[in-house]
Amino acid sequence: DSEEESMSEGEMERLKEEVEEKKKVIAIMRNKPWRMKRRLVHLKECQEFVDKFEGALGKGKGRKFYAYKVMMTKKWIKFQRDFENFKTTCIPWERKIKEVESHFGSSVASYFIFLRWMYGMNMVLFGLTFGLVVIPEVLMGLPYGSIPRKTVPRAEQPTAQDYSVLMDFNGYCKYSVLFYGYYNNQRTIGLLKFRLPLSYLMVGVGTFGYSLMVVIRTMAKNADVGGGDGDDGEFTFAWKMFTSWDYLIGNAETADNKYASITTSFKESIVDEQENQKDENIHLRRFLRVLANFMIICCLGGSGYLIFFVVKRSQEFANRDDLSWYEKNELELIMSLLGLVCPPLFETIAELEEYHPRIALKWQLGRIFALFLGNLYTFLFALFDEVNNKKEYYANFTLYNNDTDTTPPPMDPSDVIRGPCWETAVGIEFVKLTVSDIQVTYLTILIGDFARAVIVRFLNYCWCWDLEATYPSYGEFDISGNVLGLVFNQGMIWMGAFYAPGLVGINVLRLLSSMYYQCWAVMATNVPHERVFKASKSNNFYMGLLLLILFLSLLPVVYTIMTLPPSFDCGPFSGKAKMFDVIMETIDLDLPAFLGTLMGYAANPGLIIPAVLLMVLAIYYLNSVSEAYQHANAELKKKMQMARDEEKNRRNNTESTDQVMKDLEDLLPNRSLLPPAPPPETGAGEHHTFTSNVNEPLAPIVQCR
Amino acid sequence: MGSRASTLLREEEIEEIKKETGFSHSQITRLYSRFTSLDKGENGTLSREDFQRIPELAINPLGDRIINAFFPEGEDQVNFRGFMRTLAHFRPIEDNEKNKDPTASEPLNSRSNKLLFAFRLYDLDRDDKISRDELLQVLRMMVGVNISDEQLGSIADRTIQEADQNGDNSISFNEFIKVLEKVDVEQKMSIRFLH
Numbered sequence: 056d057s058e059e060e061s062m063s064e065g066e067m068e069r070l071k072e073e074v075e076e077k078k079k080v081i082a083i084m085r086n087k088p089w090r091m092k093r094r095l096v097h098l099k100e101c102q103e104f105v106d107k108f109e110g111a112l113g114k115g116k117g118r119k120f121y122a123y124k125v126m127m128t129k130k131w132i133k134f135q136r137d138f139e140n141f142k143t144t145c146i147p148w149e150r151k152i153k154e155v156e157s158h159f160g161s162s163v164a165s166y167f168i169f170l171r172w173m174y175g176m177n178m179v180l181f182g183l184t185f186g187l188v189v190i191p192e193v194l195m196g197l198p199y200g201s202i203p204r205k206t207v208p209r210a211e212q213p214t215a216q217d218y219s220v221l222m223d224f225n226g227y228c229k230y231s232v233l234f235y236g237y238y239n240n241q242r243t244i245g246l247l248k249f250r251l252p253l254s255y256l257m258v259g260v261g262t263f264g265y266s267l268m269v270v271i272r273t274m275a276k277n278a279d280v281g282g283g284d285g286d287d288g289e290f291t292f293a294w295k296m297f298t299s300w301d302y303l304i305g306n307a308e309t310a311d312n313k314y315a316s317i318t319t320s321f322k323e324s325i326v327d328e329q330e331n332q333k334d335e336n337i338h339l340r341r342f343l344r345v346l347a348n349f350m351i352i353c354c355l356g357g358s359g360y361l362i363f364f365v366v367k368r369s370q371e372f373a374n375r376d377d378l379s380w381y382e383k384n385e386l387e388l389i390m391s392l393l394g395l396v397c398p399p400l401f402e403t404i405a406e407l408e409e410y411h412p413r414i415a416l417k418w419q420l421g422r423i424f425a426l427f428l429g430n431l432y433t434f435l436f437a438l439f440d441e442v443n444n445k446k447e448y449y450a451n452f453t454l455y456n457n458d459t460d461t462t463p464p465p466m467d468p469s470d471v472i473r474g475p476c477w478e479t480a481v482g483i484e485f486v487k488l489t490v491s492d493i494q495v496t497y498l499t500i501l502i503g504d505f506a507r508a509v510i511v512r513f514l515n516y517c518w519c520w521d522l523e524a525t526y527p528s529y530g531e532f533d534i535s536g537n538v539l540g541l542v543f544n545q546g547m548i549w550m551g552a553f554y555a556p557g558l559v560g561i562n563v564l565r566l567l568s569s570m571y572y573q574c575w576a577v578m579a580t581n582v583p584h585e586r587v588f589k590a591s592k593s594n595n596f597y598m599g600l601l602l603l604i605l606f607l608s609l610l611p612v613v614y615t616i617m618t619l620p621p622s623f624d625c626g627p628f629s630g631k632a633k634m635f636d637v638i639m640e641t642i643d644l645d646l647p648a649f650l651g652t653l654m655g656y657a658a659n660p661g662l663i664i665p666a667v668l669l670m671v672l673a674i675y676y677l678n679s680v681s682e683a684y685q686h687a688n689a690e691l692k693k694k695m696q697m698a699r700d701e702e703k704n705r706r707n708n709t710e711s712t713d714q715v716m717k718d719l720e721d722l723l724p725n726r727s728l729l730p731p732a733p734p735p736e737t738g739a740g741e742h743h744t745f746t747s748n749v750n751e752p753l754a755p756i757v758q759c760r
Numbered sequence: 761m762g763s764r765a766s767t768l769l770r771e772e773e774i775e776e777i778k779k780e781t782g783f784s785h786s787q788i789t790r791l792y793s794r795f796t797s798l799d800k801g802e803n804g805t806l807s808r809e810d811f812q813r814i815p816e817l818a819i820n821p822l823g824d825r826i827i828n829a830f831f832p833e834g835e836d837q838v839n840f841r842g843f844m845r846t847l848a849h850f851r852p853i854e855d856n857e858k859n860k861d862p863t864a865s866e867p868l869n870s871r872s873n874k875l876l877f878a879f880r881l882y883d884l885d886r887d888d889k890i891s892r893d894e895l896l897q898v899l900r901m902m903v904g905v906n907i908s909d910e911q912l913g914s915i916a917d918r919t920i921q922e923a924d925q926n927g928d929n930s931i932s933f934n935e936f937i938k939v940l941e942k943v944d945v946e947q948k949m950s951i952r953f954l955h
Binding site: 322 | 786816819820821822851852854878882895898899902903904906907911914915918919922923939940943948952
């Protein structure tokens, strides 16, 4: 030990350097074109050296610990690398998406990547909901038929198993774990004393919290990628032409894919170029754009009014009993039809505007967003309107009935009179809407794409004009419609998951089948767009929409939890004045007393307002810091560009771009301030040497001060 | 496999090839066995059909031109020396080679020779310039009929515009070097001959 301690600082440094060098050699060993035996010998030598002396770098007594720490670090790095590899192989559908990408371009593929991401998020939500709410109730709660809220009422029992009733989510469906009304309001259930109502509320809130976190994290990650575009714009076409083939491809199908992707990449570049070079007739274009926007606002207004009208009508229908199938489902049908008809209408009107396809896509998305938003909120308002109306009426009803509960005779649960359950009703509405949305989407693909492709292909043999080249030909994949469909579907799931825990499960199934179905449909029935454009590098536009929808679907649920009183006879919060009373109850009964007083203080407005102010200040500060960084980035980029231009010009022997240099050259024309030109090469074109630029010596200008 | 190959290749030949191309002894032996396995006619030379049996070359859009690069002017057979001479272009560049004496001629696998090899693939008429027509031919091979002729013409024009510096509407070898300056040619045009 003493001899190691007596090593001087300088020796330590030298040793450290040598160890570092050996490590570097180990790292690049693979790239060297050596014989295997030689490599192995070298590797062993280096590794022995490193092992022997790395431990010596720790000082004295800590040496063993240092060696141990180094070994653990190595093992940890290896584990991390293996885990990364494992994670990459676990990514599902990568090959499918690559195939779609090489045939249809990056923008179509970005939809499928988005779909896959949504699937991942929904799986997590599904896990949360099922694991913490549904499974405990099923395993530890009371079984079906034991209490009134879990039993089909006597009156409905004969029809409870009918297919039409089940399709409407009544009958046995209504009184199952799928909906809010099934859950019991016992404070703790089972041996583990699982607090179900608390868990239900927490999962409901946690769903939003998790989704928010995931969306914002993805947005932040995408924002990083979008920044560094660099200077690849210098030789785009030349590079594509000379370096795009991958000579390691040996498989015929892969080669086909590669052809397709090279073609697509050329087309994308062409479109980008064209857009940069269009000339403008500004006034006409502005007028057309204003006109288009005006027409679209009229459409939006019309659709909003239509929905309002239909909802009012459905309220009238609710009072009658003899309804045809159309009248029962009128609301869902109209909403789906609007969602089907308006987007193509918007697209036709948008042709007046003549934007770059990427920008036109964004406008289209924005407009469809406004459409769906209007529809959804009108629907919601109408729904809550009904709920409010009903509640007043039924509040009296249940109050009256409770008087007779003092000595309840033992009755069969299905005979007990129970009050209405508005949460389950709302849940049923959401589930019906989701299911009809799924059906309409799948049917549209089947008819609009598949049947059309089949007809065009086979009828073409005996038709007067060429069906494939002109109308109707094969369909193109509708990116904006599909993305928005996905985003709004997710919004509905977020809204409805609180009232119908089974909805998340339905959504997971839907996304899974959608992935396979749409991949197949795209490859089999669609043709690539005529104008293929690159998706913008940051996918933040989709994420931004998703974030907005998340907030908008958060509002109704939070309003419900905070303001509306829960139904008396069903659900985990029955009997309480407000839903969040569960939290109060838990704090009072389960947590130690001082926490209760602490939370009481924390809820004081005197504390909350300064906290909010602090957060606002923090946001402002971070915003200014980020702006400063962006500014510095732009400056650095400009400097790099100038340095590059300087070098380019120096090599080409043309005039300098730097103004100072130019002035100096003008003052001293005979003497070149730039380095001499390289000797002319054989077989090359003519080079202008620097001296030939200067024809006449100008009189030297005397410097005056 | 091994014994037949080494009996037909003499030591002096191996030494000469080593000096000319820079491959090591075992690499040359290994490549010789590959040469003989491609040589179905067993006459010590390769023909164009022999090369076309390699799937990666058959699929490559410029495969025919690459195969052509193996054969000297006007001939239809290439012997082992010629084979090695062409393959030498794809030898990876080693660090210690940069220290060799500057008076010796440039090795076949230098960056500039690699680029010259690629340049000759495009410049069919050997006039040291890639003209617009030659670019069009290459584009048609790479992209087929999926893009209209008009657009192909624009792409060719644009490529020349990006690369051309002396205004002669074609790409000379120096301009070609300039275009691919930032591309890692040493890595892309090297095949690591494994032992």
